[in-house]
Amino acid sequence: MKRTIGLSDSWRVRSIAPNATLDTAHREGDLTLQGMDGADWIETSMPREVHEILLEHGVIKDPTLLGEAEACLWVAEKDWIYTCQFALPVEDRGTAVYLHLKGLDTLVDVYLNGQHLAYHNDMYLPLRLEVTGRLRDENVLVLHFHSPHEYIKNYEFPQEWQGKIRPHRVIRKNETDFSDYLGPKPYLTPIGVYDDIVLEVIDDIELLDTKIDSVLHDGYDVADVTIGVSGIGSIPGGELSYVLIGPDNTVVSEGSGAIGQTAGTWSVTFLATVKDPALWWPRGYGKQPLYRVVVTASVGDDKKDVISKSIGLRRIEMAGPFEFTVNSKPITLWGAQPVQLEGITHRWNNEKSNRILDLVENSNMNAQRIWGACDRYDDAYYEETDRRGILVWQEFFHDYGMYPDTAEYRDLCRREAEFQVTRLRHHPSLLMWCGGNESVMGAEYDHPGAEVIGAAIFEEDYRAVCAELDPGRYYHVNSPSGGAFANDPLAGDTHSYTNTWYVPGADYPVMIAEEIRASPPSAKSMVRYFAGTDPYPPDYSGKITATDEYPWPSVWNKRASTEAWKKIPPIELFYDSTDLASHVHKFGAAHGQYFREILENNRRGRPSSDPDGRRTCMGHFVCRGNDIWPTIYGSILDYYLEPYIPYYEVARAYRPILLSFDVGNFINLWIINDTLEPVKGTVVVKLFDPRANAFVRQLQREVSVEPFESLLVTDLNEFGQFSRTYVLFAELVDAQGVIRARSNDLVDIEKHQRFPDAKLDVSVAGDVLTISTDRFARYVEISGNAAGDEFGWYYDDNFFDLLPGEVKKVRILGEHQKGQISVKSVYSSSATVVDFLRT
Structure with missing residues (x-):
């Protein structure tokens, strides 16, 4: 059976002055050395990046403290050596052994027992090296991380890149490691090991990949699941089998076939048919049943390797720009x-x-957009989004503006995309691919009319990778893009910075991919x-x-x-x-x-x-x-x-069902239904006078709104003229008397209002607060305190308005088991405090 041996313990780390190569003693991990700059070895475990290690050992102060990030600038201006001593007896060496370094940040030389194995220069790509025959009973692994700042300083920039490409982009490393955009002052550049380092011991046969495609027939009564398996190595009697397990943990389909005697790589394809499939839906539209595909390579009862992946059976289509449907239902x-x-x-x-x-x-x-300047998210994230029904807009790793266009750089980007697509394409939550964030828009904005250097990465390379490896999923060149200009809200997606930019057509865009x-x-x-x-x-x-x-x-x-x-x-x-x-x-x-x-x-x-x-x-x-x-x-x-x-x-x-006031030349009330079922009921609209502490006018309308529809319910013209101090209130009540939606709004700006001193009545039962008020309560804030700890208190709603006659129930979330909960309108003089004990 394939075995994984973690190399998490017995690590030591130290800094050295920037060097292109290591001397023999450092390559062999000599721990008696005093170091090229006198630094001591620090004992640690993996994975850890350097700043984490230094913080744990008190070498640096917490960089999140005010002013301390600047004090850490020196860390990434040095080189760092990681060394690990590990044993591997002969009986554990197998037919083939690989050293798998899953996350290296970023420029690193790898040495094993004093011999140079590889140079790695891309933090988004793992590094897997065959070390068969190189291992001893006792081994030394050395990683020499080079200062990214030293590398950038010595890089010769072509003239045509000057002023257009940010210098740090010559390294395939996270964009925000070189700026204060996410908060550090002036910046903080991580360096080191950020994911597991393991030895993978192969016993004759290894499964390389399992590509799973599912097609739902029209009518959704049958699904065809194609399971393409690739592997390497063979042995007489070698067999490949699969089993498809349903959401209820029963076997839906299974099959097997001989691997054959091919010495190199091979591939086998299975076709499984699922009758009456349980459909996977995004959150809010239905359930998220998951099937499990388990592929096994074996010889008799001896399992050589196993791959297991969860899938969801659903059909995603796009009729027009961002007009997605799931299982033929618009979302x-x-x-x-x-x-x-x-x-x-x-x-x-x-x-x-x-x-x-x-x-x-x-x-x-129901969705998350994994931004182009983000990290490589772990597999566990996508497994969670599958289970929770959260759709993922996944971008490749590029941010604002132009990028290098050398053949080597494009090849790294292409390999990153191949790795990402291959590992994520089976996830039902994966909605679409996108070339990056604001790369084209930034180039247009900063250099109008100029050629966009590196555009071929998004327009050609990534498009080709997605077309080859994941042809059924939508690929979006860049965010934003798709119209007369990159940020055109009328045709593609748009980023809404309308308080700093003028963007024509911004009021009713096709898709706002970023609102800030x-x-x-x-x-x-x-x-x-x-x-x-x-x-x-x-x-x-x-x-x-x-x-x-x-x-x-x-x-x-x-x-x-x-x-x-x-x-x-x-x-x-x-x-x-x-x-x-x-x-x-x-x-x-x-x-x-x-x-x-x-x-x-x-x-x-x-x-x-x-x-x-x-x-x-x-x-x-x-x-x-x-x-x-x-x-x-x-x-x-x-x-x-x-x-x-x-x-x-x-x-x-x-909220899926929404009542919304549109206060302008006229006051109009809308209802929006983003569920899969029609919504019917009675909409009651009232005017509340805070001074009289009473509702003074009322109207009601019967409504029926179809799925994925918005409907103008009524205007408020029959109320005629009324004071701007009044509060607008509306609620939707269904035939069973259940309130399906409610809304309130002001007619004038907050600064012109004077709010009453509301007294709140609060009780708690289990993890539910029940709140009512004697007068209009603006911004009711719920806060908690557990023996002085005010953090980590969560609620399913907070900072809401409450009118007399309403009874508001709020669930207490988070992990606090007991404490005091305070409830107060922001404009009231005192709070109501209750004791909380989770039962």
Whole structure:
């Protein structure tokens, strides 16, 4: 049987001055050496990148602390040696042995027992080396990581690249390792080992790949599953078998065949038929049943190798730009653009990833866009998105602007794409491929009319790889692209920076692949971000005047990235601030209101003046989902994975059934149904007078809205003239009396309103809060405290409005088992506090 031997222990790491090659003693892992720069060896385990190791051993301070990232610049300006001593007895060496280094960052020479094995120069590609016959009873593995900054400094740039291609792009390494875009000041460049290092011992036969294609017949009553298996090696009596196991763990189909006597690589294809297949659906549209394909190479009862993959049976088609259907049903994409999981390392953190996916589900998202400047996500992520029904827009690893176009560089990119496509194509959650993020748009914007250097990577190479290896899936050249210009919202996808760019046609786009406004996280997170520094200085006025350069205290710029102050939401609509809490609230509320308005507008898909027109917008992605540094930018989950007002406004705006007020020259009410079933019921619309503390007018309409449709329910003209202090309220009640949707809105801006001092009645039973109010309660905030720990408290809704007569039930999420929960309207004088004990 194929065996995997992990090389996780007995590692030592040290720095040396940048060197092209190692001397003999270092190649052989001599631990008695004092080092070329006097550095000591540090004992550690793998996988670990250098900054992680140094932090664990107290060599550096936490780079996330204010000012400490700059103190770590020296780390990636040195070379680093990793060395490991390991034993491998003769009986464990097998027919063939491979050294599999799954994640190297990035420029590294590999030595085994003093002999040079390989040079590796691409962090997105694993390195697998045959070491058959090179192993001893006792072995030494040495990895010499070269400083990326030294490499860039010595690289000779062609004249035609000058001013067009960012220097660090000559290395196939994460874009954000050389900038402060995600938060570090000025930057932090990881270096080292970020994934497992293992020995793979092969016993005569190895399975190389299993390519699984499924085709659903019209009518969806039969599915044909083609299982293409490739392998290497053979032995008399060698047999290949497969079994297809259904979602109920029963065998659906099985078969076998002889491998034959081919000495080199071989391939075998099986065809399995599934009757009455259980269909896989995106989240919110149905269930996610998974089938499992297990392929085994064996000789008699001796299993030589096994590959197991889960698949989902579904048909995805695209009729027009981003007009996706799943199993012939139209879908819209509502999601976010996540980034890496950690700042000081590219090492995968599955626990953190799953926490983010929990919050993704809670926010009613059904898709995620894996951004071109992101990390290579682990297989576990896609297994989770399969189980949860979260569709994945997967980009190849490119970001804003032009790229090198040398043959060597294009070959690396092509190999990356082949690796990605081969390992991910069986996942039912994988929706589409995309060449990268803003590569073409950035080139157009910065160098109008110029040739886009490296465009052939996206337009030719990746397209060809996808056509060959995954021909049934949509390939998108770059995001954004598809119209008269790269960011044209009327034909392709668009990135919405409409507060800093003028983009014609931005109100009703085909697809918003990126929507951003910048705001700080909650006040409690800001206090942590600026530990030791007052984030709201005593002399700060809380206002914006003609002499103020920034809309916030200048100290915030130590945590803000990419001119975030230019990308703020409409804070002018909210009250001037007097302290940190009110200042942070102003930004968060404005950010949330912007998202709510733009998302509801997108989901309506057309103006109220053309209610019978075509619904144009096929989806929307928030930029961005999470932070990996304590930073002030556009994320809806901060560095501590704390959601704030924008997160909850997005969650409400993404609800499958939505009531939406369109307040303009007239006030109109819309209903949007993004479920697979028709929605019927009675819509009740009311006006609430906060001063009288009473509903003063009411109307109702019977509605029926088909799946994937938006419908103008009514205008409010019959209410005539009324005070702008009134609150709009609407709810949809079905025939069984169940409230299917509700909404409320203001007629005037927040700054013009005066809100009452609401008293909230709160009770808790198990993990459910029940909340009601005596007066209109604006931005009801729920917070928790477990013996001083205010972080990690999650709720299925928060920062919502509540009107008298409503009873709001909120589930308490997260891992806290007990504590005190405080509930308060932001404009009220006191909170209601209850004890919580999870039962």
